Amino acid sequence: MISLILLQATAPPSDWVLFWGHFHPLIVHLPIGFLLIAGLLELDRLTRRNSVSQHTITLILFWSAVSATMACLFGYMLSLGGGYEDDTLSSHMWQGIGVAVFAWITWAVKSENLGRIIPAASVLYLPTLAVALVLLLSAGHLGGNLTHGSDYLTQHMPGPIRSLAGLPPKLPELKAEPITDVNQAMVYQQIVNPILHTRCIQCHNADKSKGGLRLDTPDLIKKGSKEGPVLVAGKGVNSKLIKVCLLPEEDDHHMPPKGKPQLDESQISLLTWWIDQGAPFNKKVSELAVNDAIRPVLASLGGGGPVDAGGNAVAAKGPAPESPVLTMKVPAADPKIMEEVKKTGLLVLPISKEQNQLEVSAVNARSFSDAQATVLPGLSNQIVWLKLSDTQISDATLAQISKLKNLQKLHLEQTKITDAGLKQLKGLTNLEYLNLYGTSVSDAGLAELASIKNLKTVYLWQTKVTENGLAMLKKALPNLEIVGGVTEQAVAEFAKAGQEAKTAEEKKN
Structure with a gap:
């Protein structure tokens, strides 16, 4: 235990140390086989x-x-990366050292050279070999607990065998409560926790907390990992919990690890939506805002039918209409161009296995700039979702974006774009979703959006738009959903007041 305390007090291990540490699972099989x-x-x-x-x-x-000695050395290096339960790790470490020590003693007393020097040493041979084997089995068991959890060998053990082994009855597996009315579903308990349980808790539980992170209780989720919080309430795409899921599966930091069951698009969408809503642990769907993107995903969870923007049930009208750009036939992207895009730090993800449409995201490329944006038109047919939030782009990038003729969703929040840049988006006839949160866009910029007839949702938190600008945009696009900025009620009241003033003026004349 003292050694573990000393490990935690040292600086983070270097890549070389962790590189060799990852050879421990390979090397550890050698002493097992030899002994x-x-x-x-x-x-x-x-x-x-x-x-x-x-x-x-x-x-x-x-x-x-x-x-056995090499396995101890590499195991020590691996332990520096953290993420293991301290007591189990300590026992595993000392038992592993015991295996190496008794393996050397066993070899020494069996050796002909030592036998000549100390004839009585041979009587120690069988006892030391037996001790080495017992320690080997115990250390191996603890190693399995560290890697897979303490119940890895017993979780599927049949009842009769559990009784003979003196183990308690098998606990029932977590089963999500059936959702009969999606509006009344508890968001964390019935939607979020089942996703975490099936995809994340295997590596983030009481026995194995990879990265110092546990996801098995609300308090521990809030606590985060040894590197800090994994949730940024209100900002799903900025939360580490979502970022690691969006990394390429080949990336060492991608979660769940390659080879494990992965989160699908709808599960990531639900987790992102939950965090965007403040990551509440005790609220129902009906108490949270439901946007167009998440509405069909929620509706698919149970028999409650579709929900409206306020989370209230509406009459079923069949499946939500799908944007034509998501189903149209487009050619496959040029692999060379895709590699050029990826070199800028952008993630390039397929929307579905059946189609060639792509999502391009700068979730891990905050330094993405106007100069790098020149690679985007190379995928003009394939990019339908583009997420450039929190990057260094300005209006110059919008000139490149204007060439993405099949673009349906565009995230520009927290960037340097201005009203002048929005003029370039007029030709994006398929654009349905636009996020301008935290930009300097004003009423003049909103006027430029009026010609995009397919636009359905615009996010305008912390912009310079006024009630007047919103009313004008709402008049041009009556079905447009405006989120943030000024409330819908305020826009409606302003428009009504304007109409009344106009009527009064006409009567006066």
Whole structure:
């Protein structure tokens, strides 16, 4: 335990240390094999009186000691990365060291050279070999607990065998409460927690907290990892919990790890929406804002039917209409151009396996700039979702974006774009969603959007728009959903007041 405390007090390990540490699972199988072979050969010699070459046994024991020592060294390096339960790690470490020590003692007393010097040493051979094997089995069990959880071997053990082993009855697996009315569903308990349980908790639980993160209780989710919070309430795309899911699967930081069941698009959308709404743990769907993007996903969860913008049930009218750009036939993207886009730091993700449409995101490329944006038109047919929020782009990038003729969703929040740049978006006839949160856009810029007839949702928090500008845009696009900025009621009242003033003026004249 003292060693663990010292480890935690040191600086973060270097890449070289962690690189070699990841060889521990490979090397650790060598002493297991060597020691088991030595034990089986000795058992065969004792029970069947078969002769085994003394040199053969000695050679096997030598390599078991060498490989056990290497496994200890690499295991130590791996432990520096953290994310393991301290008590289990401490026991595993000391038992592993014990395996190496007794493997060396066993080799030494079996060695012919030591036998000549200390004839009585041979009596220690079988006891030390037995101790090494017992420690090997125990250390291996704890290693499995660290990697897969303490119940990895027993979680599917049938009832009769559990009784014989003295284990308590199997606990029922977490089953999400059925959602009969999506509006009344508890967001965390019935939607979020089941996703975390099936995709994340295997590596982030009481027995294995990878990265110091546990996701099995609300308090621990709020606490985050050793590197800080994983949730930024109100900002899903800025939350580490979402960022790691959006990384390429080949990336070492992608979660869940490659080979594990992955989150699908709807699950990531639900988690992002939950965080965008402040990551509440005790609210129902009806208490949160529901936008066009998440509405069909929520409706698919249960029998409650679709929900409106306020989270209230509406009459079922069949499946939500899908944007034509998501189903139209477009050619596959040029692999070379895709590589050029990826080199800028942007993520390039397919919208579906059946189509060639793409989502391009700067979630991990905050330094993305106007100079790099020149690569985007190379995917003008394929890009339908573009997320450039919190990047360094300005109006010059909008000139490149204007060439993406199939663009449906565009995120420009927290960027340097201005009213002048919005003029370039007039030709994006398929644009349905536009996020301008935290920009310097004003009424003049909104006027430029009036010609985009397919526009359905605009986000305008913390912009320079006024009630007058919103009313004019609403008049041009009556079905447009405006989120943030000024309330819908204020816009309606302003428009009504304007109409009344106009009527009064006409009567006066």
